Amino acid sequence: VMLDQRELYAELTGGKDIKFVEDATEIVTMNVPENSIFNGIDEDAISWFDNSKSVPYAAYGRYNIDRFDRSLCALGETLHWHNYIGKPTDYEIHGGTPLLSVKCGDGCILLCTVRTDVNDKDPIACRLTDNILTWDFKID
Secondary structure, eight states: EEEEEOOOOOOTTTTOEEEEEEEEEBBOOSSOSGGGGGGOOOTTSSBBBOOOOSSSSSSEEEEEOOOOTTTEEEEEEEOOOOOOOTTTTTHHHHHHEEEEEEETTTHHHHEBOOOTTTTTTOOOHHHHHHHTTTTOOOOO
């Protein structure tokens, strides 16, 4: 499990090209709601975690990945509000995944930019953090 990981080296991800984009993301949509990472969380609940300062946000960034690489699984997804995708390459600019698993050998790495720093303020963030710590990854 890697939290708050902005720089990803190819040696760490098995040679996968995964780019990080800093961005205060308000809403995270579940791509794989049946995954144990989302146990006890409603499908529309990962949003607007309170930060007691400005507009609440759920994640501080997102990763851009090769969507056709079967060793990468975007568990959650985000897209800038009011942006329209005109061509497939626009997704790299406006969207990405703040929560993904990367198959590496006999195991998996979980990469997460969803906020785990607000557990004392948001029960959904607390539940997600607990699920991250007890995550049961499956390798196909």
